[in-house]
Amino acid sequence: MSSYHVNESVKTCVRVFSEEGRSAYLRMDMNENPEGLPKEFVDSVLRExxxxxxxxxxxxxxxxxxxxxxxxxxxxxxxxxxxxxxxxxxxxxxxxxxxxxxxxxxxxxxxxxxxxxxxxxxxxxxxxxxxxxxxxxxxxxxxxxxxxxxxxxxxxxxxxxxxxxxxxxxxxxxxxxxxxxxxxxxxxxxxxxxxxxxxxxxxxxxxxxxxxxxxxxxxxxxxxxxxxxxxxxxxxxxxxxxxxxxxxxxxxxxxxxxxPEIIDELIATEKEGRRYLISELERYGYTYYNQDGNFLFIEPKNDAAEVAKRLKEEHKVLIKTYGNPLLSRFIRISTGSKTAMSRFMEAFLIADQA
Ligand SMILES: Cc1ncc(COP(=O)(O)O)c(C=O)c1O
The missing domain is CATH 3.40.640.10 (Type I PLP-dependent aspartate aminotransferase-like (Major domain))
Structure with a gap:
């Protein structure tokens, strides 16, 4: 029993926060751009x-x-x-x-x-x-x-x-x-x-x-x-x-x-990375769902949670998995540049070995 008032809805509200320490990983779990804005642009804004x-x-x-x-x-x-x-x-x-x-x-x-x-x-x-x-x-x-x-x-x-x-x-x-x-x-x-x-x-x-x-x-x-x-x-x-x-x-x-030219560049970079990832997934016979955002669902050959664990622990790559029965067979990964996608693909093929 607390000695102060707490709203009932706040007491029962379930929250799950993202984990900390993500900067040491290739972050493909939260639909961020894994690499960020061009460094020269960031530096020029910081100088202001x-x-x-x-x-x-x-x-x-x-x-x-x-x-x-x-x-x-x-x-x-x-x-x-x-x-x-x-x-x-x-x-x-x-x-x-x-x-x-x-x-x-x-x-x-x-x-x-x-x-x-x-x-x-x-x-x-x-x-x-x-x-x-x-x-x-x-x-x-x-x-x-x-x-x-x-x-x-x-x-x-x-x-x-x-x-x-x-x-x-x-x-x-x-x-x-x-x-x-x-x-x-x-x-x-x-x-x-x-x-x-x-x-x-x-x-x-x-x-x-x-x-x-x-x-x-x-x-x-x-x-x-x-x-x-x-x-x-x-x-x-x-x-x-x-x-x-x-x-x-x-x-x-x-x-x-x-x-606006930076915006165009960001769009082109993600598109190229996504195209590359899709061609690689097809080459290795993976089922995937290409959603309209900067993310993609892939059905691994092994258990999705196990593959996510291996990617994290052995390859320093973060991806998203779901408890929801509709999605539990899949991993969701954020898409980004071809460089980021090829780093993911290399790690994924090892983590998902039959
Ligand atoms: C559909 C949707 N809306 C809103 C957000 C929140 O984005 P932010 O608070 O970073 O602007 C997200 C984040 O993943 C999202 O997927």
Missing amino acids: ITPEYLATYPEPGHFCRKYAARLGIKENQVCATSGSDTAIRYLMEAFVGKGNKVVTVTPTFEMYRVYCNMYGYEHVGVPYGSDFQIATEDILAAIDQRTDLVALLNPNNPIGRAFTEAEVRAVAEKAAKCGAVLVIDEAYHYFYPNTFIRLIDEFDNVAILRTFSKLFSLAGCRLGAVIASAQLIEYINHVRSSAEVNTVALLFGERLMDH
Whole structure:
């Protein structure tokens, strides 16, 4: 018994945090860029950081203006957050009533369930079939008058194809009819080129999420964004903390906007690495699922958890495995440059020897 109050939902909230000490490994377990941004670019941004700059509270306006211009939206239709994880939290705080429902597919990015547990919302997970497919009708059927938020990840993480425009529109319309916000999480944008940003002018209940942790290779800085109608962004501003995004993250984000050629280079590097990995997997007769993000599911010949253990202990390579029966046969690996992929493949072929 504690001598202080703890919210019931906080007591029972189950959290699993990623392990520490990952820098000693080839990190292919969390969909980061294993190698990061070009060193010269990082050095040039770091040279701009003075003691005075660090001593000053962050001003997100510079970044937001440039980001909005690049996306072709108005400045008041975007707000920067400390990673898109925080954006999910703000959306839940602002738009879900106590005890009401949040609909997502399942499996999906873990934090949607975690925030539901934390705030005492009812999480409704619409399951994928064993063929990794999901029927939009099932998602539509799960949305009712008690639903306050629906989240579609496009593409989903860890499994699932991207949704079509007709599917997303059907979900946005049903959500609007039920008074719910539709979150379209585009964390894997750029690996998957389509976007539904255009829907924010048509649907005032649609919010798009973006992260700078994946293609932009800034997971350590914590930078994300919500893109939505000015009114919806205004409500998010009501729940955010006063100095939300750190000043280093904002500077890196702004400079990336100044250098679109780096973005093109990052896209090309990942594409080349992924193509190489797929050709190698086919050469060695592996079954794989090529998802639309910067990750891939591979079915090893040996037990997936055993292969992951060998990769970690004997080859210093981290990959992701799942307890979920739908996914327990597979390993998920983040894709990156051809150099990173060939290092993985070399280790994998040894770790998965029959
Ligand atoms: C679909 C999805 N959304 C959001 C996030 C959170 O990203 P971050 O908080 O680093 O911006 C992730 C991270 O893996 C993700 O896969």
